Structures are given as structure tokens and as C-alpha cells.
Amino acid sequence: MLRAPAARDAADLAAGVGDRRVSRWLLHVPHPYPPALARAWIAQAATDARAGTAATWVIEEAGAVIGVVSLRLVARHRHAELGYWVARRAWGRGVATEATRAAVTWAFAAWRAERVFAQTLGEHPASARVLGRLGMRPEGVRRRHLRKGARYHDAHQFGVVRAAWRDAVGHNARPDVAARSDRALPRARPRGGGRPRRAAARGRPAR
Numbered sequence: 001m002l003r004a005p006a007a008r009d010a011a012d013l014a015a016g017v018g019d020r021r022v023s024r025w026l027l028h029v030p031h032p033y034p035p036a037l038a039r040a041w042i043a044q045a046a047t048d049a050r051a052g053t054a055a056t057w058v059i060e061e062a063g064a065v066i067g068v069v070s071l072r073l074v075a076r077h078r079h080a081e082l083g084y085w086v087a088r089r090a091w092g093r094g095v096a097t098e099a100t101r102a103a104v105t106w107a108f109a110a111w112r113a114e115r116v117f118a119q120t121l122g123e124h125p126a127s128a129r130v131l132g133r134l135g136m137r138p139e140g141v142r143r144r145h146l147r148k149g150a151r152y153h154d155a156h157q158f159g160v161v162r163a164a165w166r167d168a169v170g171h172n173a174r175p176d177v178a179a180r181s182d183r184a185l186p187r188a189r190p191r192g193g194g195r196p197r198r199a200a201a202r203g204r205p206a207r
């Protein structure tokens with residue numbers, strides 16, 4: 001399930017994102033990753049959620065945090081950037097596909113976003129696959145657009161606009177959906193697509 005980050009998640013977050021196989025793909029995540037950074041990140045997520053500038057969920061499974069999915073809103077343009085990671089031990093089970101679908105559904109419904117986009121640090125086939133499953137199209141490459149540490153990286157762009165999302169996923173955007181990101185999100189439909197459950201469109205808690 002997806003829920004707002006809490007102070008008790010710091011150790012799981014630091015362990016998950018502390019793995020270089022995860023952090024190497026994340027622009028703002030250093031290696032090594034000290035637990036204090038996880039605590040600061042949790043506090044910042046709450047601040048951003050209150051300000052309405054970002055929405056952040058941890059992905060919880062069997063009582064442990066196995067990943068994160070987040071959205072950052074640029075209100076003027078009503079576009080939102082999607083970010084995510086999944087702990088190494090949980091890769092390849094559809095976790096990212098399911099979590100990102102729930103978050104993108106939420107962005108179009110709660111924020112009434114016009115567009116949701118993502119970018120990868122260089123060519124990243126697994127992430128491109130996740131984004132493709134969301135109906136995001138490749139939108140080109142910004143060469144040497146991002147710097148992480150001492151290195152510059154190409155930024156591979158992906159995006160989906162509201163109309164295309166509605167057509168592809170059958171999303172039923174409703175103005176009355178919960179607009180608060182600090183609620184737990186229901187699980188998205190299993191992989192394979194289709195119409196999101198009505199509960200998802202209403203942003204109802206999962207349990």
C-alpha cells in the first residue's frame with residue numbers, strides 16, 4: 001500500500017536508497033546515504049505536502065517500506081514530475097508499475113494535472129519500461145542536462161498528457177477527489193492496465 005512517510009520509516013528508507021544500485025539512478029540521492037538524511041527527507045515531504053507543492057508516498061509491504069513514489073507540482077503549468085524507487089530485493093515484481101500508476105492517477109485527479117512527466121539519468125531500460133507501461137511517451141533526450149556529483153548525464157524525457165491518459169487508462173478525473181497527499185492511497189489495479197478502481201479515483205484510504 002501507499003501511505004505518507006512517517007518518522008519510523010527512516011531506517012527502511014536509508015537501507016533501500018542506500019544501495020548504490022538504487023541511488024545511482026536518483027539525481028538527489030548521495031552514496032553513502034546517512035540515516036539523518038532520511039529523517040530530513042521525511043520532514044521535508046510533510047512540509048511539501050502541506051504546501052501542496054509535492055506529494056510523496058512510501059510503498060509499504062508486510063510492514064516494511066520497500067520504495068517511494070513522489071510527484072512535484074509546478075502549479076503555473078499544472079504539470080507534475082514523477083519520481084520513484086524500489087528496494088533492490090523487491091525489483092521485478094511490478095511494484096514500481098503499480099505504485100506509479102496509482103500516483104499518476106492521483107496527479108490527474110487530485111491536482112487536475114495537465115501533464116505528468118519523468119526523466120531518467122541516462123538510458124535506463126527498466127525505468128523506461130515502467131514509464132511506457134504508464135502510457136508515457138519518450139519525448140527525447142536533453143544532452144548532458146543533469147549533473148550528479150562530478151558527472152553530467154543525458155536526461156531522457158517521458159511524459160503523458162491528460163487526454164492521452166484518459167484515453168489509455170480510462171481515468172475518470174473527478175473534481176471532488178481527495179486533494180491531500182498525506183492520505184494512504186489504495187492499491188492500483190494489477191499490472192495489465194484497465195480502468196482504475198473507483199476507490200482509487202476517490203483517493204480513499206487503502207485499508
Ligand SMILES: CC(C)(COP(=O)(O)OP(=O)(O)OC[C@H]1O[C@@H](n2cnc3c(N)ncnc32)[C@H](O)[C@@H]1OP(=O)(O)O)[C@@H](O)C(=O)NCCC(=O)NCCS
Binds near residue numbers: 023093098120
Ligand atoms: C526502475 C525501478 C523503479 C523498477 O522497479 P520494479 O518494481 O522492479 O519495476 P517493475 O517490476 O514494475 O517493472 C520493471 C520492468 O522493467 C523491466 N526491466 C528490468 N530490467 C530491465 C532491463 N535491464 N532492460 C529492460 N527492461 C528491464 C522488467 O522486465 C519490467 O518490465 P515487464 O514487467 O514488462 O517485464 C527499480 O529498478 C529501481 O528502483 N531502480 C533504481 C531507482 C530508479 O531507477 N528509479 C527511477 C528513476 S527514473
